[in-house]
Amino acid sequence: EVQLLDSGGGLVQPGGSLRLSCAASGFTFSTYIMSWVRQAPGKGLEWVSAIGASGDSTYYAASVKGRFTISRDNSKDTLYLQMNSLRAEDTAVYYCAKDPRGAYSSAGNPWGQGTLVTVSS
Amino acid sequence: DVVMTQSPLSLPVTLGQPASISCRSSQSLVYSDGNTYFNWFQQRPGQSPRRLIYKVSNRDSGVPDRFSGSGSGTDFTLKISRVEAEDVGVYYCMQGTHWPLTFGGGTKVEIK
Numbered sequence: 001e002v003q004l005l006d007s008g009g010g011l012v013q014p015g016g017s018l019r020l021s022c023a024a025s026g027f028t029f030s031t032y033i034m035s036w037v038r039q040a041p042g043k044g045l046e047w048v049s050a051i052g053a054s055g056d057s058t059y060y061a062a063s064v065k066g067r068f069t070i071s072r073d074n075s076k077d078t079l080y081l082q083m084n085s086l087r088a089e090d091t092a093v094y095y096c097a098k099d100p101r102g103a104y105s106s107a108g109n110p111w112g113q114g115t116l117v118t119v120s121s
Numbered sequence: 122d123v124v125m126t127q128s129p130l131s132l133p134v135t136l137g138q139p140a141s142i143s144c145r146s147s148q149s150l151v152y153s154d155g156n157t158y159f160n161w162f163q164q165r166p167g168q169s170p171r172r173l174i175y176k177v178s179n180r181d182s183g184v185p186d187r188f189s190g191s192g193s194g195t196d197f198t199l200k201i202s203r204v205e206a207e208d209v210g211v212y213y214c215m216q217g218t219h220w221p222l223t224f225g226g227g228t229k230v231e232i233k
Contacts, residue, residue, distance in 0.1 A: 095170075102175035105179065
């Protein structure tokens with residue numbers, strides 16, 4: 001069954017940096033597009049970024065482009081999100097998601113449990 | 122960007138009765154490969170989102186068959202045939218056809 005374990009969240013000052021990780025298991029990680037989605041406190045879902053199966057293509061929401069970098073290590077079945085120049089409006093729970101476009105069935109929830117990022121002085 | 126519009130915002134339902142949520146996209150979600158990448162998610166209170174439906178009408182593994190998805194092009198519907206207490210939460214639609222991926226604003230399902 002699919003398991004995605006998000007980690008790396010925490011409290012950071014405005015302008016600071018943080019690196020999120022997502023450890024995957026239960027599926028062939030290297031064959032799936034992976035993504036990050038966030039949810040600000042009390043708000044809806046916002047897609048943040050995605051990366052192709054081999055890491056050759058990346059996509060970003062306009063709100064994070066130039067500040068966030070998505071990457072993956074297929075030898076470690078791990079997805080990353082490097083977040084720089086953080087702002088208060090980046091405060092959210094960040095979820096790792098497998099197959100964000102919804103092309104394939106999933107045995108188990110294709111989303112992680114989330115990791116909270118708080119940007120505050 | 123593709124705008125996803127859900128209705129209603131709030132849906133009070135009686136246990137055992139059916140419920141229906143609509144989602145409309147600002148442009149067609151039919152991809153060049155012929156597939157329509159449209160999903161429904163459920164988020165129970167205090168939990169992470171869980172995907173229920175992918176490609177309009179396909180239920181994910183373990184999703185009860187009281188949940189069904191339908192629609193085409195720009196108009197989609199999620200139906201719950203008989204609402205149970207565990208169905209309380211917020212439901213989101215999401216399109217995966219066009220970048221950036223976008224979500225609807227959510228529909229809160231609660232028991233009357």
